[in-house]
Amino acid sequence: MKHIVIVGGVAGGASAAARLRRMDEKVSITLLERGPYISFANCGLPYHIGGEIIERDKLLVQTVEQFSKRFNVNVCVGHEVLSIDPEHHLVEVANGDEQYSLTYDKLLLSPGAQAILPNISGIDDPRVLVLRSLPDMDLIIARLRQIRPNVPIGVLGGGFIGLEVAEALRRLNLPVILIEAQSQVMSSLDPEMAVPVHQHLLEHGVELHLNRSLSRIHSLHDGLQLEYNNSQSVKVGMLICAVGVKAESQLAEEAGLELGINGTIKVNEYLQTSHSDIYAVGDAVQTYDWVLNHPVHLPLAGPANRQGRLAADNMLGHKRRFRGVQKTAICRVFDLSVGAVGVNEKTLKETDVDYQKVYIHSNHHAGYFPGASTIHLKLLYLKENGQILGAQATGKEGVDKRIDVLALALQARMNVYDLEELELCYAPPYGSAKDPLNQAGFVAANCLRGDDDMIYSEYVKDFVGQIVDIRDPEELKAGIISDSINIPLDSLRERASELDPTQAVLIYCQVGLRGHVASCMLRQLGFRVVNLAGGYCTYQDWVETLQEES
Known part of the structure; x- marks a missing residue:
């Protein structure tokens, strides 16, 4: 036998x-x-700590x-x-x-795998804990009962476990300091896609300490003094390490x-x-x-x-291949869903892959139906043939559905032209006649076919030419790109003569859709036009990213 x-x-x-x-x-x-x-x-451990899984x-x-x-x-x-x-x-x-x-x-x-602990002085203090098993969870719950009110709990690491633990602690009305050595949480996201996550954490009372590495832990009678590599320090009642495995x-x-x-x-x-x-x-x-x-x-x-x-x-003698992994993942951060599949742009920049990207900011279901909320989606694809390489998305509803569809699209080696033709469920409470994934396919395919020419937020500062904001005047209160002139889309055709045809034109709106309309119009009038990918919404996130990195 x-x-x-x-x-x-x-x-x-x-x-x-x-x-x-x-x-x-x-x-x-x-x-x-x-x-x-x-x-x-083990994926349910944080939710028992926070009281959502009671038993x-x-x-x-x-x-x-x-x-x-x-x-x-x-x-x-x-x-x-x-x-x-x-x-x-x-x-x-x-x-x-x-x-x-x-x-x-x-x-x-x-x-x-086992949890990684930083190799620093004081890491062996019994109030420094990890979360990998049921006994780990039990110990954290027991220690939380010993913490004095209003004393913050430190969470080291902004990955999946760190974010889930931070949320669980806030559900217990405990003050939380989330510490991350990088300039962003969730390294699977590209920096600009992490900005909404940072904002959401702050809105829910999580104190965010980015670009901070621990250099030493001092044991005190009533807590821990965490010393950062920039000579700053903070006091916590206990520290939960979630820096990886x-x-x-x-x-x-x-x-x-x-x-x-x-x-x-x-x-x-x-x-x-x-x-x-x-x-x-x-x-x-x-x-x-x-x-x-x-x-x-x-x-x-x-x-x-x-x-x-x-x-x-x-x-047992069979020959079944494991295909590998697509890195399909999702995390709930309070009422925000954060999902990703495939490779991110950071990884692509380290390779010789010639890629492009598009940004979509679209309602998760029909905008006229009550409760519509925005999905922020970034799609990466091969410039040569539009094959899908990866995607990231944040939003309060519908993120899991889109990431799951894209995970299947990756398995099938589909391209952005296939996304144009996806036939997905539509009824006002569930989706739109043009789903966000269809829209991502439309925008990407327009670029590949030469029907639109995109410029990304990181290159705006180097643009030479005229920058035209085609939003309506009341939208400008959200902010503008410096040196831009405002010509609302509905008056652009009549006012195109105000633009210099010898100079290139950068068009932007709020999310990029009206920018495409304006781009098509001006191109046929003889202008050289680029449309800002993702519009001012993505541009704002990019500016915020630069501030966080500095």
């Missing part, structure tokens, strides 16, 4: 064990988990008893694998003071398995390690970017679950 040993549970290991049993009733399966739980919803047990996806009975798996919690002997197909296991050896025919590693790859390294980027376990397309009888999945492995086909480390639950299923099939 074939014996398969799985090291680690949760998304990757537990998914693999369940799949193995569904596919083969006779195979022997042992799942070794050093912690007390084999399957829990702690709701986070337990499967108990040991349920899983063992349903899938006939020998589940051993509190059993830690100490070493692997690939040559003799052995693992050395510790259960408390007892140690034993276990043989395997196939071995699956799903050890996960690193792969738990020590076992693999000691067993002589090949490692990949950032200390991850290197696997092939079938999720095999450098030893053919050992597979690896989840937060510990190196995978590949679907768009650019380069190695990445993406510790997310979705890919881990899919990898677990595929590895199970392959250990």
